[in-house]
Amino acid sequence: MQNIKNKIKAIIINIKNIKPRNKNININSGITIIKDNINNNLVFKSIFILNFINTYVIKLMMITLKEIKDYIENSNNPLIFFDDDADGLSSFLLIRKFIDRGKGIPVKHNTLDESYLKAVDYYNPDLILVLDQHLISQDFVDKINTPIIWIDHHPIKLVKGVKHFNPLYFNKKPYPTSYWCYEIVKENLWIAMTGITGDWFLEHYKEFCEKYKDLANINLKEPPDVLFNTKLGLLSKLFTFVLTGKNEDVKKCINILIRINDPYEIIEKTTPRGKFIYRKFEKLNKEYEKILKDAIKNNITYKKILLYTYTSKNTSFTGVLANELIYKFPDKVVIVARDKDDGIMRLSIRSNYKGNIILPELINKAIFGLKGQSGGHDHACGGHIDKEDFKTFVDRLEHLLNK
Numbered sequence: 001m002q003n004i005k006n007k008i009k010a011i012i013i014n015i016k017n018i019k020p021r022n023k024n025i026n027i028n029s030g031i032t033i034i035k036d037n038i039n040n041n042l043v044f045k046s047i048f049i050l051n052f053i054n055t056y057v058i059k060l061m062m063i064t065l066k067e068i069k070d071y072i073e074n075s076n077n078p079l080i081f082f083d084d085d086a087d088g089l090s091s092f093l094l095i096r097k098f099i100d101r102g103k104g105i106p107v108k109h110n111t112l113d114e115s116y117l118k119a120v121d122y123y124n125p126d127l128i129l130v131l132d133q134h135l136i137s138q139d140f141v142d143k144i145n146t147p148i149i150w151i152d153h154h155p156i157k158l159v160k161g162v163k164h165f166n167p168l169y170f171n172k173k174p175y176p177t178s179y180w181c182y183e184i185v186k187e188n189l190w191i192a193m194t195g196i197t198g199d200w201f202l203e204h205y206k207e208f209c210e211k212y213k214d215l216a217n218i219n220l221k222e223p224p225d226v227l228f229n230t231k232l233g234l235l236s237k238l239f240t241f242v243l244t245g246k247n248e249d250v251k252k253c254i255n256i257l258i259r260i261n262d263p264y265e266i267i268e269k270t271t272p273r274g275k276f277i278y279r280k281f282e283k284l285n286k287e288y289e290k291i292l293k294d295a296i297k298n299n300i301t302y303k304k305i306l307l308y309t310y311t312s313k314n315t316s317f318t319g320v321l322a323n324e325l326i327y328k329f330p331d332k333v334v335i336v337a338r339d340k341d342d343g344i345m346r347l348s349i350r351s352n353y354k355g356n357i358i359l360p361e362l363i364n365k366a367i368f369g370l371k372g373q374s375g376g377h378d379h380a381c382g383g384h385i386d387k388e389d390f391k392t393f394v395d396r397l398e399h400l401l402n403k
C-alpha cells in the first residue's frame with residue numbers, strides 16, 4: 001500500500017511536465033493496463049488521478065509515427081523483427097526499401113522471446129524494430145540495451161522499456177501494421193496493399209485498383225473476396241508462403257523481395273528475380289492445394305467446430321489454410337493444427353469476421369492451465385499447445401461455444 005502511494009506521489013510530481021500527445025488517447029485501454037498491473041483498485045478511487053496516471057503510462061510507452069520516422073532515418077544499422085505473415089513481411093519491406101539498410105528476421109515463434117537474442121548479439125544493431133508481433137517477452141527486452149520500437153495493431157499489452165505504436169491508443173481502428181508503415185514511408189502502395197489485404201482489410205483499395213486495374217476488381221467489396229479471387233490476393237498468399245520452409249530459402253526470398261520494384265516482376269515474371277519468386281510460390285502452392293483439398297474432405301466437424309490436423313515438419317500453411325476454410329465454412333469456428341512431430345501443435349483459429357464469436361477470451365479460458373499459448377485478433381488467433389493437452393483444449397472450446 002505504502003509503495004503504491006509513493007508511486008502515485010512520484011507520478012503527480014511529474015504530471016506538470018505531461019501533456020497528452022493526442023486528444024483522442026484511449027483512456028480505457030490505459031486503465032485496463034493499470035488494473036492489470038496493480039492489483040489494488042482501492043487506491044484508485046479518483047478517476048482524476050487515474051486519468052493522470054493513464055496519461056503518464058501511455059506517455060512513457062507510446063511513440064508517434066513521426067517520431068518513428070526520425071528514429072529509423074537516424075539509425076545506421078537497424079534490426080527488424082517481423083511476424084511471418086503477409087502483413088509482417090509487407091511492413092518490413094516498406095521500411096527496408098525506404099531506408100535502404102538494415103536486416104530483417106521473420107519471427108516464427110508466437111512471441112518475440114529470448115531465443116532471438118542471438119540475432120541481436122550477432123548483428124549488433126543501433127535500433128530494433130518489431131513489426132506486427134502480438135507480444136514481446138519482457139525477458140527479451142530486459143536483456144537488450146538498444147532502443148526497441150514496436151509497431152503493432154493487436155490488443156495492447158504492457159511491455160516495459162519498449163516504445164510502442166498501436167492505433168488502439170488513439171481510438172483508431174486496428175488497421176494492419178503495413179497500413180501504419182505505409183503512413184510512415186508513403187511509397188510502394190502495392191506492398192502495403194498486399195499486407196493490408198492479407199489481414200482482411202481494404203484500406204487504400206480504391207487507390208490501388210486505379211493504379212493496378214488488372215490486379216484487382218473494384219467491384220469486390222469484402223476483404224476475403226479480394227483475398228481469394230484477385231491477383232492482389234495471390235500476392236498476399238505468396239508473401240506468406242515464401243516465409244515457410246528452410247531458413248536459407250526464406251532468407252533468399254526476402255533478399256530478392258527487397259530488390260523487387262513492382263508487382264508485375266512477380267505476377268508477369270518480367271524479371272529473373274520475379275520469376276524466381278513466382279516459381280518458388282508455385283511449388284509451395286501445389287503442396288498447399290493438396291492439403292486444402294484434404295482439409296475440405298477430411299476435416300472433423302463437431303457442432304460449431306471444424307477441426308483439421310496435418311503433419312508437416314518444415315512447411316507451414318496453417319494461417320492461410322485457416323483463412324480459406326473460414327471463407328468456405330463461415331458458420332464454423334475453424335481450428336487448423338499442424339503436427340510438427342515435436343510434441344507441440346501449432347494452431348490457427350478463426351471465426352466469422354462479421355460474426356459475434358470473439359476468439360481471444362474464449363481461447364484464454366480454454367487454454368487456462370494447459371501447456372500452451374495463444375494470441376491475436378477478435379476473429380483470428382494463432383498459438384501453440386502441447387500435443388497431450390490438445391484434445392482437452394478442443395473439448396473445452398467446443399463446450400464454451402455451446403454455452
Ligand SMILES: [Mn+2]
Nearest residue numbers: 087132177199
Ligand atoms: Mn497484422
